[in-house]
Amino acid sequence: MLRILGRKTSSNVQKVLWLCTELDLPYAREDIGGPYGRNKDPEYLALNPNGLVPTVDDDGFVLWESHAIMRYLAAKHGAEALWPADLKARADIDRWMDWGATVAGPAITPMFLQIVRTPKPDQDPKVIAASQQKTAEALTLLDQHLAGRKYIAGDSFTLADIPTGIQAFRWFWFPIERPDLPNVKAWYERLGERAGYRQHVMNPLV
Ligand SMILES: N[C@@H](CCC(=O)N[C@@H](CS)C(=O)NCC(=O)O)C(=O)O
Known part of the structure; x- marks a missing residue:
């Protein structure tokens, strides 16, 4: 196993x-x-x-x-729908997976470390604000991309949704002000219909 x-x-x-x-x-x-x-x-x-x-x-x-x-x-496991053999479809998914790890993840991580891993008296509001700003910028880009799409790589769920989907849960969980990003919100709610997301990701952070 x-x-x-x-x-x-x-x-x-x-x-x-x-x-x-x-x-x-x-x-x-x-x-x-x-x-x-x-x-x-x-x-x-x-x-x-x-x-x-x-x-x-x-x-x-x-x-x-x-x-x-x-x-x-x-x-x-032959998950063609999640990571297709077609080179261009696969490259698109790979690109967004990498974007999740290199843009969205690093943008939100300082805020995560402050809010979740640092005792409140030691938290640095400047670090939180800078991270909040960077994450809002990244998610604004994603919001534009998601216009007319149900998921990051098109109309069906793929590996592209997983890395940033995890960061999206954190973003919506934090007690912060968020810009109105309707496409990101709708995508996040769609992810919430998935058993794996609910079971492994949508858990209280503290
Ligand atoms: N690029 C690696 C990063 C792995 C990584 O940074 N893991 C963190 C947790 S998210 C870690 O092991 N931190 C040390 C720890 O948990 O003790 C990957 O995607 O697997």
Whole structure:
């Protein structure tokens, strides 16, 4: 059975868990990282020298990097709808997955670390405000892209929706002012209809 190593509060672990639910794939998960530690133990570093989560072990095949894991699992289980073989459709999905990891994720992470991981008296409002601004800019771009589309890569749900979908939950969960982004809101509500999103992502952050 697929082993997933990583705490379920990690956005990168959640990507893999959500996908497993989409694929109806059984797995065994182990709590590693964050308060559970063990990610810097020699046994773990031998599997993933970055000391980060997630890492998966698929019957002896060890893989890390959440997006590589998602692509591997989608391809292995023939999830053509989630990650099509057609090169251009696939490239479009890959592009938005990368955008989630390199633009939306880094924009919202400082705010997440402040609001969720820092005791209130130590929080820095300037860091939160800057992160809020950057995230609003990223999501404004996404809102324009989503005009006339149900999901990021078109009319159906794909891997493109997963990385930024996880950040969208955080954005709507934080007690902040948000610009009116109707297409992002409608997309976020559509994601909320999915069992994997509700189970693995839509959980209280503190
Ligand atoms: N690029 C990596 C990033 C992995 C990463 O940064 N994981 C974080 C959690 S989201 C981590 O392991 N942090 C240390 C910890 O949880 O102890 C991926 O996508 O898998």
